[in-house]
Amino acid sequence: MPTNPATVPRAVAHLRWPVEPAQGGWYTEAEHKAVRRVLAESDDWRTGWKPATTTGVFEDAFAASTGTAHAVTFNSGGTALEMVLRYLQLMPGDEVISCAINFVGPHLAVIGQGGSLVLAEPDPLTLNLDVVDTERALTARTRAILITHWNGAAADLRPFLTLAERHPHPVHGPPRVIVDAARCCGGRTPSGRMVGAEGWATVFSFESKKLMTTFGQGGMVTTDDQTLADRLRTLRTYGGRDQWGTNQMMTKAQAAVGLVQLARLDEMNAARIDRAHRRTQRLARVAELALPPTWHDRQHLYYRHNLFVPASWAGDGRDKLMNVLAEQYGVGSVVSDPVTYLGHRLIRHRTTGQRCPRAEHLAARLLCPCLHPRMTPGDEAAICDAIRRATEHVARAHGTTA
Template sequence: MPTNRSTVPHTTTALTIPFEPAQGGWYTEAEHDAIRMAVSGSGNWRTGWRGAEYVASFEDAFAQYTGTSHALAFNSGGTAMEMVLRALELKPGDEVISCAINFVGPHIAVIGQGGQLVLAEPDPVTLNLDPADTEQRLGPRTRAILVTHWNGASADIGRFVELAARHPHPVHGPPVVIVDAARACGGRTPSGARVGAEGWATVFSFESKKLMTTFGQGSMVTTDDHGLAEQLRGLRTYGGRSGWGTNQLLTKAQAAVGLVQLARLDEMNAARITRAHDRTAALADIPELTLPPTLDEDLHLYYRHNLLVPEAWAARGRDELMDVLAHRYGVGSIVSDPVTYLGHDLIRTHTTGQHCPRAEQLAARLLCPCLHPQMTEDEEAQVRDAIRRAVADIAQLQPATAKENG
């Protein structure tokens, strides 16, 4: 049966490698210089911490980097996703399709903004939203397809745009494609475009663990829709002069350090890709593990390094493997991500009757041992050795099975 295991296992004093990195993008002296400059320029009572110029510069740089008309900064990815969905003005019964294997945030946002969440199956290789299964769930009430670039592997956004065009809503026209790029900032899609350049709107997160970070929180929304951009500007600043809104602005210090992080993003991502490819190569001879796909041209940024255990190990065997990694070898790992309706009460209640068996089976086989470019060579060697030894330990207790690919 599928497991309802939490994304983060119980803590243990035996860990020498944490369950996951606490920080994704790391800071250099350049970030510290930017912070000092922002602080020193904010001491005058006439100027203070007003950050409009800093934020505008960050937005302009991000729009240029992603190749989009508009980039709008928010204080978190969660609030940004909510505001993008709010701009749709969802009515009761309006449906938003999203992958069942996901972080809970986007799904909670759909529910919170009045939409009916419709869950679809993942692709068996990338675990991104499966276009074929999505098309089966498109209907006359579909208002949006919410696609996540899951764990850094780029989804084919163009294909979802084409699907939407073939299934227009009777009132609103083709469903919009909203992209969750929280874990794929700096990547490219199969079309060659930067992540953020395709779809109606793309939401990025700069939370602490993400590929770039602005003091642990922050977000950007990219879009080529001028009307949506104006709506979002009002929603983040008390509604402008006419509508509802609230304060969801990025601060001066966050924008200042964000400019530096953005300039270093490709360098940081390249280091992460190299580390992930090296780990994949080192583990390639372990028959029990299905390793993450090795994709070229920034199509996979490896926010996580996903492992799948054999189907015969699903749930119980996977959990035992994680426990052995932690308690016997000191290496932490998480399930990133479980099926959302199995691990969150609100989503479970909201999606009663929906069932995604492929998602449940894949999630029950999934674990993500800690990976970060700044881990030392000794730490990385410890993780690889621990994975090899722990798999061998569990293999003695589980049914023998050949390597599986999905």
């Protein structure tokens, strides 16, 4: 069984570069100006902080940017996904398929909304959900396929949409294709469409580390389904007059900042892509490391710059590399993401008997050294040099090369 990824890197107190950036993008005077404007207008007791107008403008702009009919704001991406799943009214035994390599949030959302989580293997190159293994996992009880654009690599959704049409649920019809785009905002899918335009519903997160952020939290759902959009708006505002709901609204200040961040998203993503491609070029001669695929036209936004150590290093060797980077060079790195059932007790309990060997092996080889588009060229050169040197150190210790 792979090492618990929470144990690496062990030396983090004196890191020069953190295990991951605390903020994914960055703010400019335009964001500060937007906040000052909202503060000034909301300080009047006649006006207050009611967000309806500002969030509506943000929703319209986001829908236009993704090419969808509807965009619905939430206070976080996690609550947004929960409400999309709640719309399905999952009953005991209703299944939702998702990739085993994932952030725990989507899997907890499925469990929390009453669904049976069915895990499938990742594609070995992108670590997005594998369509062949998804077809293996499909049953007459499948209600949804939950696809994550993992670490900024946009998945091709077309095979999953076709798959869903070929395997309809006996009562509810084709399984819904739900997309987690928390790490791929502003990207394009292989079909050439904007992320958010394909699938039944796409969920975005504006949490602090994401590609754009609205004061550290916030979320959005895009959809062409009018009924879903209407229901989501009711769910986030106490259910109207006759249904269950709660308060999950985005604030006026978040929406105002979101409008500015959205206008700057292409700029921030372009800087991130450029930095990731340069890192890939710098590390191309490190034979022991498998580098992320290089795609253009915003198909890969490099939320993380994923590195894979040789298969013979899986687990202990990967951990050794992360610790050498931290202890000797001050470079933080993170395993993004481990297999969820190995690191989370509830998910393990709810998926008893399920195993994804490919996912376990790939996750045991994975590390993601810190990357941010505003790192200086000197920082980037030092980090890449540290990765080369640390890899050489571990290779000598193992007596192996790739």
